[in-house]
Amino acid sequence: MNLLLRSWTTWTCNVFLLLNTITGSFGQYSSGAGYATDEVSTSQIESEPLETGPVLEFKYHDHEEMTRYLRAISARYPALTALYSIGKSVQGRDLWVMVVSASPYEHMIGKPDVKYVANIHGNEAVGRELLLHLIQYLVTAYKTDSYIKWLLDNTRIHLMPSMNPDGFLISREGQCDTVHGRHNARRYDLNRNFPDFFKANTKQPQPETEAVKEWISKIQFVISGSLHGGALVASYPFDNTPSARICRSSVLCSVFQSYAHTPSISPDDDVFRHLALVYSNNHAKMSRGVSCKSGSRSKFEKGITNGAAWYPLTGGMQDYNYLWHGCMEITLEISCCKYPPAHELNKYWQDNKESLIKFLAEAHRGAHGFVMDVNGNPIDRASIRVKGRDVTYHTTKYGEFWRILLPGTYKLEVAAEGYLPQEVEFFVIENHPTLLNVTLHSAKRIDGGPYYRPPPLLARPPPTPSGLFSTLTNSFNSFVSNIFG
Numbered sequence: 333m334n335l336l337l338r339s340w341t342t343w344t345c346n347v348f349l350l351l352n353t354i355t356g357s358f359g360q361y362s363s364g365a366g367y368a369t370d371e372v373s374t375s376q377i378e379s380e381p382l383e384t385g386p387v388l389e390f391k392y393h394d395h396e397e398m399t400r401y402l403r404a405i406s407a408r409y410p411a412l413t414a415l416y417s418i419g420k421s422v423q424g425r426d427l428w429v430m431v432v433s434a435s436p437y438e439h440m441i442g443k444p445d446v447k448y449v450a451n452i453h454g455n456e457a458v459g460r461e462l463l464l465h466l467i468q469y470l471v472t473a474y475k476t477d478s479y480i481k482w483l484l485d486n487t488r489i490h491l492m493p494s495m496n497p498d499g500f501l502i503s504r505e506g507q508c509d510t511v512h513g514r515h516n517a518r519r520y521d522l523n524r525n526f527p528d529f530f531k532a533n534t535k536q537p538q539p540e541t542e543a544v545k546e547w548i549s550k551i552q553f554v555i556s557g558s559l560h561g562g563a564l565v566a567s568y569p570f571d572n573t574p575s576a577r578i579c580r581s582s583v584l585c586s587v588f589q590s591y592a593h594t595p596s597i598s599p600d601d602d603v604f605r606h607l608a609l610v611y612s613n614n615h616a617k618m619s620r621g622v623s624c625k626s627g628s629r630s631k632f633e634k635g636i637t638n639g640a641a642w643y644p645l646t647g648g649m650q651d652y653n654y655l656w657h658g659c660m661e662i663t664l665e666i667s668c669c670k671y672p673p674a675h676e677l678n679k680y681w682q683d684n685k686e687s688l689i690k691f692l693a694e695a696h697r698g699a700h701g702f703v704m705d706v707n708g709n710p711i712d713r714a715s716i717r718v719k720g721r722d723v724t725y726h727t728t729k730y731g732e733f734w735r736i737l738l739p740g741t742y743k744l745e746v747a748a749e750g751y752l753p754q755e756v757e758f759f760v761i762e763n764h765p766t767l768l769n770v771t772l773h774s775a776k777r778i779d780g781g782p783y784y785r786p787p788p789l790l791a792r793p794p795p796t797p798s799g800l801f802s803t804l805t806n807s808f809n810s811f812v813s814n815i816f817g
């Protein structure tokens with residue numbers, strides 16, 4: 333196969349297009365995450381059987397039991413796990429995150445960080461337990477399963493079993509459809525509490541949301557799953573829609589906007605659909621698109637849906653991840669019953685295990701690389717745009733970027749203040765990520781004249797998808813409850 337690089341620039345540039353054989357070569361570094369990890373006690377290590385590690389039953393774990401389990405795991409597997417808290421809930425419970433990776437304490441330069449967040453709605457309890465089982469599975473399979481070893485050697489997986497421990501506390505096992513426990517202790521819905529691109533979100537920011545915002549601003553997550561219950565579907569951005577220009581302030585209009593089954597298409601719609609399908613197709617039954625409620629009209633073709641096409645919402649976490657931080661998050665509705673009996677948990681784990689793993693591995697799809705200056709120094713906050721996709725990503729302080737893309741030929745536009753912008757053509761193939769290193773040249777003139785000023789690099793908002801409202805459908809007779817998910 334001819335994998336020659338091709339530069340679209342006329343000036344001399346150093347663009348290297350390689351395949352998946354080069355790892356970061358910047359040497360040692362610190363993660364920069366700034367979170368203190370949990371202390372490990374040696375006595376805990378000695379008290380656990382070496383072969384199996386801490387026991388994890390298929391039952392619901394309250395906050396204290398979960399905390400004990402996470403601590404025991406981090407003590408048993410210090411080379412594979414790190415436990416940290418990103419903050420506290422309204423009632424002071426730690427928002428725990430467990431990293432599982434061959435490099436749990438330090439970001440691996442050039443390798444992606446990924447995450448799952450569960451139990452955002454306190455009464456949607458299955459994801460919370462599944463993440464504990466995912467931790468257990470990853471650490472125990474590392475030595476015996478070559479795929480898991482590859483995944484952990486090349487990925488830092490951050491798992492937050494509960495973003496809403498206060499809501500979980502008052503939720504009750506066996507309650508499938510209620511909203512009791514959904515909100516945080518101040519009665520805010522945390523998945524309506526993020527800044528919103530499309531509409532002003534006037535909800536008061538909550539400590540749990542603030543902690544997550546801070547967290548994802550410090551770590552460049554490439555891919556993410558938000559785990560919910562109450563349906564069986566993988567939902568992808570956008571969750572919200574631009575204000576409808578056809579509406580002019582009538583009450584009827586606002587009702588219509590809230591329930592219209594109108595897709596809100598993101599610039600990366602093809603990729604998001606693919607990611608949702610990876611989850612759905614690897615799940616035991618999600619891809620069948622079976623409705624949770626008998627007689628319900630809402631069926632999800634192949635087990636996936638555009639978020640807004642299901643029902644639009646303001647202040648959701650997935651749109652925020654994508655538009656603010658270039659993290660491709662989808663929302664995973666993994667159980668028809670929000671808080672099913674504990675004896676069903678094993679089945680939920682079996683149904684979701686493959687999906688949970690395969691989805692995270694998608695972080696290794698597409699193109700990634702480094703933006704550097706001519707001396708090989710990383711360029712922080714360079715803007716990265718794939719031509720035709722109206723969304724801007726940015727490089728990390730190590731100059732890294734990731735862009736999950738399906739196979740094809742693309743043009744990358746790279747720009748940074750004080751440098752000449754570059755446009756580079758590259759291609760993506762199915763089985764290997766494309767490593768794309770870009771060297772930017774200073775815009776300073778050789779004769780000492782003034783800097784060339786590149787065009788403004790502000791993140792441009794995603795466009796209003798064309799034809800958005802051409803697909804408005806007859807949705808008044810099929811209202812979807814706004815408390816799903």
Ligand SMILES: [Zn+2]
Pocket residue numbers: 452453456523559560561816817
């Ligand atoms: Zn939910």
